[in-house]
Amino acid sequence: MSTEIEAKKIQRAKAYYDTGLDAAQKRNLDYALQMLNDACRLMPTHLPYRQGLRATQRLKYENDPGKVGMMAKARVQPISLQIRITKSTGSWLKALETCEDAFLLNPWDVHIAMEAAECALELGAPELAEWNLASVADEAEDKVSYLRLKARIYEALGKWSAAIRCFEIIRELVPADQDISSKINSISAKAMMAKSGLESGSKKPTQPIGGEIGSEQPGDQVRVSHDRKDPAGTANIEPGLTPEERLKKQVEQSPTDIRLVLQLADFYKSSNRWEEADRALNSALKLSPNDLYLRLNHADTRLERMARALDQWDKHIADHPADAEAIGKRAELVRKRNEFQISEFQRRIALNNADAESHFQLGTALTKADRLDEAIAAFQQARNSAEWKVKALTEAGQCFEKVGSAKLAERSYTDALKSVAAEDTATFNNLHYRLGCLAERNGQLQPAEEHFNEVAANDYGYKDVAKRLRDIQARM
Numbered sequence: 482m483s484t485e486i487e488a489k490k491i492q493r494a495k496a497y498y499d500t501g502l503d504a505a506q507k508r509n510l511d512y513a514l515q516m517l518n519d520a521c522r523l524m525p526t527h528l529p530y531r532q533g534l535r536a537t538q539r540l541k542y543e544n545d546p547g548k549v550g551m552m553a554k555a556r557v558q559p560i561s562l563q564i565r566i567t568k569s570t571g572s573w574l575k576a577l578e579t580c581e582d583a584f585l586l587n588p589w590d591v592h593i594a595m596e597a598a599e600c601a602l603e604l605g606a607p608e609l610a611e612w613n614l615a616s617v618a619d620e621a622e623d624k625v626s627y628l629r630l631k632a633r634i635y636e637a638l639g640k641w642s643a644a645i646r647c648f649e650i651i652r653e654l655v656p657a658d659q660d661i662s663s664k665i666n667s668i669s670a671k672a673m674m675a676k677s678g679l680e681s682g683s684k685k686p687t688q689p690i691g692g693e694i695g696s697e698q699p700g701d702q703v704r705v706s707h708d709r710k711d712p713a714g715t716a717n718i719e720p721g722l723t724p725e726e727r728l729k730k731q732v733e734q735s736p737t738d739i740r741l742v743l744q745l746a747d748f749y750k751s752s753n754r755w756e757e758a759d760r761a762l763n764s765a766l767k768l769s770p771n772d773l774y775l776r777l778n779h780a781d782t783r784l785e786r787m788a789r790a791l792d793q794w795d796k797h798i799a800d801h802p803a804d805a806e807a808i809g810k811r812a813e814l815v816r817k818r819n820e821f822q823i824s825e826f827q828r829r830i831a832l833n834n835a836d837a838e839s840h841f842q843l844g845t846a847l848t849k850a851d852r853l854d855e856a857i858a859a860f861q862q863a864r865n866s867a868e869w870k871v872k873a874l875t876e877a878g879q880c881f882e883k884v885g886s887a888k889l890a891e892r893s894y895t896d897a898l899k900s901v902a903a904e905d906t907a908t909f910n911n912l913h914y915r916l917g918c919l920a921e922r923n924g925q926l927q928p929a930e931e932h933f934n935e936v937a938a939n940d941y942g943y944k945d946v947a948k949r950l951r952d953i954q955a956r957m
Contacts, residue, residue, distance in 0.1 A: 494523035498530055505537045513537050518581060525574055526606035534581065535616060538588040546589045551902050553587040554868055560586075564596050569778060570747050571740040573603040591617045595630055602630075607637035622866070623833055625651055632668075641672035724748065732761070737768050739775050746782065755786040773832070780825045787818040815849075822846035837866030841873055844880075853880045864896075871897045871908060878915065891919050910936045910943055917949065926953050 501516030517534040524530055542548040560583040567576040577600035583593040594617040601610035611634050614627075621627035632647035645668050652661040722730065728745040735741055742765040749758035762779040769775055794811040798804060826843035829836055844859030857880045863873035878893035898912045917932030930953045936946045 490523050494520045494527070494530065497523070498533060501537065502533060505533075505540060510537060510541050514541075514585070521581070522578065525577060526601060526604055526609050528606075528609050528612060531609060532612070535584065535588055538584050541585075542588070549587045549589065552904065553590075557583045557586050557590060557593065561592065561596070564593075566747075568596070568600070569743045569774075571744060573600045576600045577604065589617055591621050591627075595621065595627060598630060598634065602634055602637060607634050610634045611638060622835055622837075624835075625654055625833065628654075632664075636668060636671070641668055644668050732765075736765065739765065739769060739772055742775070743778060746778070750782070755782065755789060758782050759786050777829075780821075783821065784818070784825070787814065787821070790814060791818070819846055819850040823850065834862075837863045837869045837873075841869050841876075844873070844876060848876065848880060853884050856880050857884075867900075871900050871905075874900075875908070875912065875915075882915075882919070887919055887923060891916060894919075906939050910939055914944060914946060917946075921949065921953065926957055929953055930957070 497516045497520035501513045501520060504510075504513035504516060514534070514537055517530065517537055520530045521527070521534055560579060564576050564579045564583070567579060577597060580593050580597040580600065583590060584597075587593070594613045598610040598613035601607070601613060614631060614634065619627075628647045628651050632644045632651075635641070635644035635647065645665050648661050648665050648668070652658065655661075725745075725748060728741065728748055731741050732738070732745050742761060746758040746761050749755070749761065759779070759782050762775065762782055766772070766775055766779050791811065791814060794807060794814065798807050798811065801807060823843065823846045826839045826846060829839040830843065833839075840859050841863035844856045844863060847853070847856035847859060857877050860873040860877035860880065863869045864877070866873075874893045874897035878890045878897065881887070881890035881893060894912050894916050898909070898916075901908050901912065913932045913935040917929045917936070920926075920929035920932060930950065933946050933950050933953070936943050937950060941947055
């Protein structure tokens, strides 16, 4: 970009920023947010512009986190998933922009602040990364991941003592982690080198090898930047290759570059070639067995591959219901899928016992495997999280029903009802229906009628609730 174009871009961003602040002062918040977003898109790592945008987002809630809606978490979840997918392709700039979509719903979200901080760090803006974490309460559910990210940021800023302190706290939280001491020693050595003037001061490239930040999506032509050092030699790949051929060549040259492997896997997924994606990730995992994100991506890919294979068997069996061989193969795939899910979620829990989602998914997998007592224990762990409480209690209640513990099932459903969001009519109806069925089976007709009436008041056509009410009234 020429100096003249760059100057015009800076000038335009400043105009957007000034206009946005003026609109915010006049309480024209929607227009202010639009202008400030435009300023950030032109200068994505400019800290003052991000600060102005966040301040205006919070102004929408009168700077009161308590005024964020009850459904904000649920609405942020799909955006969070999109951020994660975008990060996996190395498109850090696009991921950072997507974080702002989530901040519109909850500008105090700790998890999104962590995502934004990581994006800023990868974009070579550690000051912006540090501010993102400082702008929210230090209440991350996954304390270890939060501290590791904070340590990375401090290390990038040359704040050696602060980085070491983060790892010391991690060591207190996870005393069995053998890598902490070596990490502390490494940072201490860097601190000594910095004091001695031995460090070159060069920074890690902020772009993934083989592509410009935010420019590519899976399946697009990968563009190679020639204006920086290219240790993998990818700039020398011959021209005229297809996107797939180029990515495969780059992975061959740099088989331990996780971002390249993830880009190749995403290319395969976008072409519905899940077996090849699984194989590419599995090969990379053999070379980098300790990369947790790679392992997570590989596991999710394998689970998706199994789910798609099951869908194919289901369609085949629907057309050929007498195909005993197909039915047997489907049953075997279900067994393997359940075993893999159980093993994978147990592994994730071993890494982070506070991971409520993994406890819930483990409970679901154990339920499918008919290991109900273990499933109940997993759901009871998941219910400790406000985000998963209602779902976990509901699933635990169903397991209690299956093992014949009606009283415990009733207690689980009742506890779940206490935490159901007012607008979540579907869950409200489901829980009252289940409580009504339990009461009816136990001969408690009046409580059963009350529960079914709660459902009928919302949806008289819900399942067989109308018939059940008529039957109860005839018996009373």
